[in-house]
Amino acid sequence: MPINDEVFARMDELSPAERKVARALLAAWPTSGTESAASLARTAGTSTPTVLRLASRLGFGSWPEFQARVRDEIADHLNSPLRRSQEGIALGDGGTLGRAIADRVALVESLGTSVPPSEFDRAVAVLADRPKQVALLGGYFSRYFAMVLAAQLDQILPNVDFVAEPLGHDVGRFLQLGKGGVVVVMDFRRHELVAQQAAAAAKRQGATVLLITDTSLSPVVESADIVLPVTVDGIPFDSMTPLLVLIEALVEGVLRAAGPRGLERMRQWEESVRITRASRAAHAEEDVRDDTGPREVGAGNVEALALPGTEGGAVSAAPAGRPVETLDGRVAVVTGAAQGIGSGIADRLAADGALVHRVDRSEVDLSDTAATDAWFAGLGPVDVLVNVAGGVVGQTHTPIDELSDEAWDAVLHANLTTTRNCTRAAVRSMKPRGWGRIVMIASGAGRSVSLTGIQAYTAAKAAQIGFTRQMAHELGPHGITANCIAPGFVLSNPTTQAQWDSYGPEGQRALVERIAVRRTGTPHDIARAVSFFVAPDAGWVSGQTLSVDGGHSLF
Incomplete structure (x- = not known):
């Protein structure tokens, strides 16, 4: 050997x-x-x-x-x-398929000798042990495998992100890594400098670095706490077959280690995610021609969405032959996008075709007017703005008679001043072009009371709802809509996770029982509502506040 x-x-x-x-x-x-x-x-x-x-x-x-x-x-x-x-x-050329299969089977079998079992067990343990954040990044080819691992872990663990440009566009999310965070770096031969620099930065911030690399070992090993080497070989490019097997083994290991927590998150995904499946073209054509009775809404059956018309026939959601409008070519800004709800919204808008700019307080102090104006000026025209930035800025309940001015102002600045600054800056480029979509992410606390008991948070979120109505009235003549979403309890970041943990089993059960659908929310639940409000064909919906809370507001 x-x-x-x-x-x-x-x-x-x-x-x-x-x-x-x-x-x-x-x-x-x-x-x-x-x-x-x-x-x-x-x-x-x-x-x-x-x-x-x-x-x-x-x-x-x-x-x-x-x-x-x-x-x-x-x-x-x-x-x-x-x-x-x-x-x-x-x-x-003869027998190429057989040779390729045999070569890749051998590579997979080599995992048994290239990956030390103790290192694999440590990797599973750090991922399953409630990390505050998990960030994954990869190289020229391995980035796609990092995306797969991120997508699968996200259905088991909260706060999982694929970071495409850790030292560029996504630096805000990457800088959130610290003690209790995990960064997974995939770097294979022709090792990339950015991987080494990003791993070193994460290490300095106190994060645990998990390296998945080839057996010649990436220089990232200098910063790595855990190293999983994979034998790669092949013609004309290195085969990533063993990497995929390792990824699947990691995901299975993390799910087993997470136990009921992981299964509960998977259940939430199963109940929340809806994917429209395409049918075969021939069947779709048959569906369109079949006008004999009521039909389900589905792929190849847009006419099932038809509403009764006033002049005979029907008014459909989209005229026959014309696809539903998308956000292709639109420029969107999502604030507070480093993690949780903001990150989920940014991902959804990108999937809808928008060019998404993510910003967080680690990059720009959005409560500072000059800094906000300068940042927006550097972007050029903006079509869509989603104001997510805010939160409780680390505070817990303080009785009103003991509350300081500084504590009150800090929450209002984080939630309300940032909303005003970003809206004002974005509208400057929306007005001249006669089109825009603005969405405020408020809270159920703005329509009722705060579960945390933080008075300034409730006041700020109620003010956002009022600000939404005023903006809808003022900006409507310019082709700009303004709407608001009031989320219920969403497990989306370390703050909400800590809040959830503080309730204990009995408190958690009581909270879920006050939600009609009997589960807490996910960032994807909020993102889907945002996707509706910002759609090009949602131009007649403005000034509305939508509670996305699983029916909690009914009780």
Whole structure:
């Protein structure tokens, strides 16, 4: 077995200091194996005796003996790529499918030796142990697998995000990572600098770094707490088949470890998500021609949405032959988009075709007028604005007779001043073009009382509802609609998770029993309502406040 493979296989046998040496050794393999023991010790941040102990554990009597073995392996490795290519060409085209299947089965089986079981178990544990936030990122090809892992984990865990540009467009969400957060980095050979920089930044912020990489090890290993190496190979590109198997194993492991929590979140998804399925074209045509009776609304059956007309025939949701309008080409701004409801809304609008700009307080202080105006000015024209930024700014209930001016003002600035500033800035580009959509995310607290008992929060959310009505009245002549959503209890971020946990089993049960559909909300529930309000063909809906609370407001 090659030295680096043996180190992988025996990683769980090593002491913490020896593991640091092993990671430093593998991070720059095979060059690191030709360095002196003292040089490798400095790189690993350990001592020379630790390096020598690792060599001894691997069965070498001295460091020079270890280096001689490394040089032999280098010589063999230098010849192997050419030899593999020559053999592949010599085999010709016959039996390509069979060879490809056999090669990929071998790669999958190699997971048993490339991934140390102890490291895999640690990865499952940190993901399942209620992380405050999980951010996933990948490279040129591996980003698509990071998206798959993020999408599947999101149905088991709250606060999971795929971060496309951790040091660019998505830096706001990435900067939220800290102690209690987890960043999953996928970086395979032709390792990318941004992955190394992002992992180092997350590590400095106190997050746990989980690296999934090839067996030559990405430089991210220097910042990684957990490393899962995957053997990749193939013609013409590295096969990601074993990576997909590893992803599925991780998801299964996390679900098993999360237990009832994970199953409950999956249940919420099952009850909330509705995906319209397309039928075969021939069947769709038959449905359109069949006018013999009532039909269900479904793919290929738009006319089932028809309403009685006043002049014979019917008034349909969309004229025959014309597709429903989308947000393609529209520019949207979502504030408070680092996580939770804001992130879910931004994702939904992007899926609807909009070019979405996400902003959060880590990037811009939206309660500062000058900073807000400057940020919006840099965007150019804006078509859609969703005001999500706000919250309780870390406060808990304080009796009104003990409440300070500073505490009151902080909540009003976070919720109401930001709404005013962003609306004013966005309207400046909407008015001249005669079109715009504005949605305020208020709260059920603005229509009733706050579960947290924070007076300023209730006042700010009630004010947002009033502000919505006034904006609808003022901006309607300019082709701009303004609407509001009052969410119920949505488990969407560390604050709401902490609030939920504080209720205990009995309090949680009592809260759910006051919700007609008997479940808490998800960011996707709110995002769907926003998608309706901002749709191009929703231009006759304005000044409305919609409670999206599962029927909680009925009680």
